[in-house]
Amino acid sequence: MNLLGKSESINNHEITASENLEQFYQEIEKNNSNLNVFLETDIDNARNMAEKIDSRIKKGEKLGKLAGLVIGVKSNINVEDFHITAASPTLENYMGSYDASVIQRIKEEDGIIIGMTNMDEFAAGSSTETSCFGCTENPSAQGRIPGGSSGGSAAAVAAGFCDLSIGSDTGGSIRNPASHCGVMGFKPTYGVVSRQGLLDLAMSFDQIGPFAADAGGIALMLETIAGFDHKECTTIDWEVPQFTSLIGEDAVNSLKGMKLGIVKQFLEVSDDPIVNIIEESVNKMEEAGAEVVELSFDYIDLCLPTYYLINYVEFFSATRKYDGRKYGHRIEEVCGEEVLRRIHIGSYISQKEYSGKYYKKALQARSLIRREITRLLKGVDAIAGPTVPKLPHKIGNTLKPMEMYAYDTLTVIANLAGIPAASLKAGEVNGIPVGLQFQAKPLEDAKILKLMAAFEKIE
Numbered sequence: 442m443n444l445l446g447k448s449e450s451i452n453n454h455e456i457t458a459s460e461n462l463e464q465f466y467q468e469i470e471k472n473n474s475n476l477n478v479f480l481e482t483d484i485d486n487a488r489n490m491a492e493k494i495d496s497r498i499k500k501g502e503k504l505g506k507l508a509g510l511v512i513g514v515k516s517n518i519n520v521e522d523f524h525i526t527a528a529s530p531t532l533e534n535y536m537g538s539y540d541a542s543v544i545q546r547i548k549e550e551d552g553i554i555i556g557m558t559n560m561d562e563f564a565a566g567s568s569t570e571t572s573c574f575g576c577t578e579n580p581s582a583q584g585r586i587p588g589g590s591s592g593g594s595a596a597a598v599a600a601g602f603c604d605l606s607i608g609s610d611t612g613g614s615i616r617n618p619a620s621h622c623g624v625m626g627f628k629p630t631y632g633v634v635s636r637q638g639l640l641d642l643a644m645s646f647d648q649i650g651p652f653a654a655d656a657g658g659i660a661l662m663l664e665t666i667a668g669f670d671h672k673e674c675t676t677i678d679w680e681v682p683q684f685t686s687l688i689g690e691d692a693v694n695s696l697k698g699m700k701l702g703i704v705k706q707f708l709e710v711s712d713d714p715i716v717n718i719i720e721e722s723v724n725k726m727e728e729a730g731a732e733v734v735e736l737s738f739d740y741i742d743l744c745l746p747t748y749y750l751i752n753y754v755e756f757f758s759a760t761r762k763y764d765g766r767k768y769g770h771r772i773e774e775v776c777g778e779e780v781l782r783r784i785h786i787g788s789y790i791s792q793k794e795y796s797g798k799y800y801k802k803a804l805q806a807r808s809l810i811r812r813e814i815t816r817l818l819k820g821v822d823a824i825a826g827p828t829v830p831k832l833p834h835k836i837g838n839t840l841k842p843m844e845m846y847a848y849d850t851l852t853v854i855a856n857l858a859g860i861p862a863a864s865l866k867a868g869e870v871n872g873i874p875v876g877l878q879f880q881a882k883p884l885e886d887a888k889i890l891k892l893m894a895a896f897e898k899i900e
């Protein structure tokens with residue numbers, strides 16, 4: 442059953458919230474210790490909520506959009522009474538003392554938060570291997586990484602541990618694990634979802650967004666969390682579209698007349714089996730009425746260096762609060778290698794910055810990339826292409842930092858430009874999922890959702 446249908450069935454009391462919860466909890470009990478998806482769950486509280494929801498439905502009360510749906514949350518988003526560790530020993534004793542704005546909204550819509558999901562330490566990674574709690578295993582590709590940094594949130598949906606989950610995407614951390622785990626993941630336009638209560642990786646890139654098994658689920662969660670937040674100055678004050686109204690039986694018709702851009706460099710940097718699957722997907726969309734045009738993006742080699750330079754500087758500044766006084770540990774004394782690398786390089790660049798050597802240049806490069814992507818998007822409705830240029834590696838294979846960063850080649854662009862982007866499953870190579878990415882103009886999040894809804898129908 443798709444998620445919009447399930448939500449209706451819970452509201453009509455055909456399925457109870459408690460039944461829904463117990464079904465997921467059984468799966469968690471059975472498989473979480475192998476997969477290492479949830480770092481912490483609170484079943485007592487979840488059961489309480491489910492019972493309350495059921496009795497309110499019985500009384501005929503009107504409930505929120507997420508009534509009775511079970512939700513996992515990445516461990517860098519504040520939820521009251523859970524450990525918010527960002528998978529780092531730095532925060533091992535930190536208990537969430539308030540709900541992030543997105544969590545408040547989820548609770549107002551009667552969603553049931555079941556627990557906190559695994560991730561790369563401070564979201565700095567693409568594999569979930571840097572978690573101090575150990576890697577998550579990819580439920581859709583045994584023995585392989587789930588991608589990252591929101592690997593636990595993607596795996597939670599893929600493993601059937603919850604209806605929906607949320608993660609954060611700074612340079613691909615929602616889309617990358619969605620691609621590797623074969624689920625849907627959506628990074629909204631920068632400023633569409635409040636970052637209040639999210640532990641920063643790089644604040645000018647970070648966005649919170651949903652994971653789901655289908656487009657209806659993405660729509661439900663987007664509708665819940667998107668919108669202006671007076672507590673967060675980067676949110677945009679705009680009229681949030683009714684995302685759920687875009688997911689009808691006729692969604693596939695929306696491909697008719699849509700103009701899709703295929704960027705040849707995005708295919709050139711990707712491995713052949715991935716390119717084949719993307720080309721097949723594009724053909725299917727063309728058959729369903731989309732017009733396909735080829736585009737060229739000359740700055741592909743500039744994207745990773747620009748992204749990482751800005752990431753290091755912003756992350757370094759964000760970590761200065763972990764000096765041991767408030768949270769118990771000084772970050773440099775307890776963190777892992779990748780986090781330390783970023784702190785050291787970020788600190789070096791910040792000191793040298795008086796000469797405008799690095800950061801200023803990176804900001805100029807960022808403007809150039811944004812301008813170029815804006816120019817490409819002007820002529821099309823969306824850009825379609827691979828989400829990740831490579832398949833996920835086997836857990837235990839150690840990658841060099843630059844090899845790890847290369848996973849992000851095609852996802853950082855949307856964060857550099859602040860545009861909406863999403864990934865959904867396009868196919869498999871030897872049983873390993875491959876993601877298709879859509880990117881669109883700022884605030885055209887609805888267009889991406891329409892494409893996802895259409896694609897899931899023709900798949």
Ligand code: GLN
Nearest residue numbers: 564565566611612613614
């Ligand atoms: N892999 C990228 C990085 O390490 C992206 C991380 C993210 O989006 N949180 O910075």
